[in-house]
Amino acid sequence: MIRDPETLTLLLDTIGRFVREKLVPQEANVGETDQIPEDIVRDMKALGLFGMSIPEAYGGMGLTMEEEVLAGFEISHTSPAFRSLFATNNGIGAQGIVIDGTEAQKQHYLPKIATGEIIGSFALTEPDSGSDAASLRTSAVKDGDSYVINGTKRYITNAPEAGIFTVMARTSAQIKGADGISAFIVEKGTPGLSLGAIDKKMGQKGAHTCDVIFEDVRIPAANLIGGVEGVGFKTAMKVLDKGRLNIAAASVGAAERMLADALRYARERKQFGKAIGEFQLIQAMLADSHTEIYAARCMVLDAARKRDEGRNVGTEAACAKLFASEMCGRVADRAVQIFGGAGYLAEYGIERFYRDVRLFRIYEGTSQIQQLVIARNLLRDRAA
Numbered sequence: 001m002i003r004d005p006e007t008l009t010l011l012l013d014t015i016g017r018f019v020r021e022k023l024v025p026q027e028a029n030v031g032e033t034d035q036i037p038e039d040i041v042r043d044m045k046a047l048g049l050f051g052m053s054i055p056e057a058y059g060g061m062g063l064t065m066e067e068e069v070l071a072g073f074e075i076s077h078t079s080p081a082f083r084s085l086f087a088t089n090n091g092i093g094a095q096g097i098v099i100d101g102t103e104a105q106k107q108h109y110l111p112k113i114a115t116g117e118i119i120g121s122f123a124l125t126e127p128d129s130g131s132d133a134a135s136l137r138t139s140a141v142k143d144g145d146s147y148v149i150n151g152t153k154r155y156i157t158n159a160p161e162a163g164i165f166t167v168m169a170r171t172s173a174q175i176k177g178a179d180g181i182s183a184f185i186v187e188k189g190t191p192g193l194s195l196g197a198i199d200k201k202m203g204q205k206g207a208h209t210c211d212v213i214f215e216d217v218r219i220p221a222a223n224l225i226g227g228v229e230g231v232g233f234k235t236a237m238k239v240l241d242k243g244r245l246n247i248a249a250a251s252v253g254a255a256e257r258m259l260a261d262a263l264r265y266a267r268e269r270k271q272f273g274k275a276i277g278e279f280q281l282i283q284a285m286l287a288d289s290h291t292e293i294y295a296a297r298c299m300v301l302d303a304a305r306k307r308d309e310g311r312n313v314g315t316e317a318a319c320a321k322l323f324a325s326e327m328c329g330r331v332a333d334r335a336v337q338i339f340g341g342a343g344y345l346a347e348y349g350i351e352r353f354y355r356d357v358r359l360f361r362i363y364e365g366t367s368q369i370q371q372l373v374i375a376r377n378l379l380r381d382r383a384a
């Protein structure tokens with residue numbers, strides 16, 4: 001749903017200009033230094049990018065899902081690491097509070113998340129619990145007016161920068177699986193909370209992950225999201241449904257950028273006395289990429305509109321994430337191929353994109369997990 005086309009066009013134009021003028025020129029630098037420059041972070045805050053999906057009542061832009069994915073396409077025309085810094089505030093690092101938080105939790109945290117004053121992180125994955133997230137072992141034991149948390153979370157995006165963590169932990173040792181899990185807000189600096197070394201990753205330099213370690217971390221009982229035990233896994237899955245649409249939108253945007261770069265190169269590079277774009281085998285790669293991007297864009301927008309109508313889009317979000325992230329991988333591979341030897345060299349930047357977008361097929365549920373979700377929902381919903 002688009003509330004006001006004029007306002008949205010203005011926002012998309014502003015983001016587009018910011019991407020072209022400020023972010024694209026910094027891509028190589030961020031890729032080399034693994035740091036996003038401070039002035040860029042300041043600009044992101046000034047543009048309101050940290051609060052796009054936070055409701056207006058709490059200081060954000062309150063974008064609808066359709067508006068948010070349209071913004072996501074634009075933002076993703078540059079290195080995914082830029083988006084990653086504010087994406088957790090709009091997505092997995094804040095949506096637990098937005099969707100299921102108490103009014104007091106919303107009032108306390110959301111305004112600071114919306115401005116980027118604090119970065120939110122989402123801590124579900126553990127060393128022994130990834131795709132099988134319901135088997136997580138981190139525990140939260142009630143003790144008077146507090147919970148005491150113990151455990152380790154792994155690969156947590158923006159953990160080194162985070163001011164708060166949405167932490168999924170087991171409040172009942174007796175109840176195995178999802179129903180024994182609750183969601184908590186844990187603030188940085190709470191005694192017993194520590195971070196591992198920053199992970200060395202294949203790509204997305206400038207976006208940081210690390211372990212988050214809880215050793216007798218005592219938090220107020222009021223930080224139980226929604227004030228209800230045993231529904232934390234459901235909260236996490238609702239957050240991920242939305243997150244999957246955002247990753248799908250990021251996949252579309254990144255693929256659009258890589259296709260644009262490949263088109264430019266195909267026009268400029270000459271072999272056998274002609275621009276390589278005149279060879280039909282190159283044209284096939286360009287055409288297949290454009291077709292698949294178009295299909296993914298349509299899927300993402302359709303799922304986003306359905307979500308705005310209040311429909312359950314668990315299946316559509318999984319379909320969009322599966323197709324768009326796999327599509328993005330194929331487009332990245334073709335783009336490198338079109339660049340030939342230059343595609344393999346750091347100087348041209350396309351190999352950086354190739355590495356960066358590999359993650360889209362892995363986090364917020366691997367492609368195999370999306371397939372399982374889609375098939376499970378089909379078998380459930382279309383029972384004879």
Ligand SMILES: Cc1cc2nc3c(=O)[nH]c(=O)nc-3n(C[C@H](O)[C@H](O)[C@H](O)COP(=O)(O)OP(=O)(O)OC[C@H]3O[C@@H](n4cnc5c(N)ncnc54)[C@H](O)[C@@H]3O)c2cc1C
Binds near residue numbers: 121122364
């Ligand atoms: C850079 C990065 C950032 C991340 N950020 C976050 C974050 O902010 N918060 C967070 O909580 N997590 C985060 N993650 C974790 C991410 O969501 C997990 O890595 C992902 O869900 C996969 O879990 P795993 O790594 O344990 O792989 P595993 O679950 O061990 O899977 C290994 C392989 O087995 C396959 N597999 C597993 N189960 C099945 C099955 N039943 N059927 C078929 N195939 C199966 C998988 O698809 C995969 O191919 C991040 C990961 C990375 C790399």
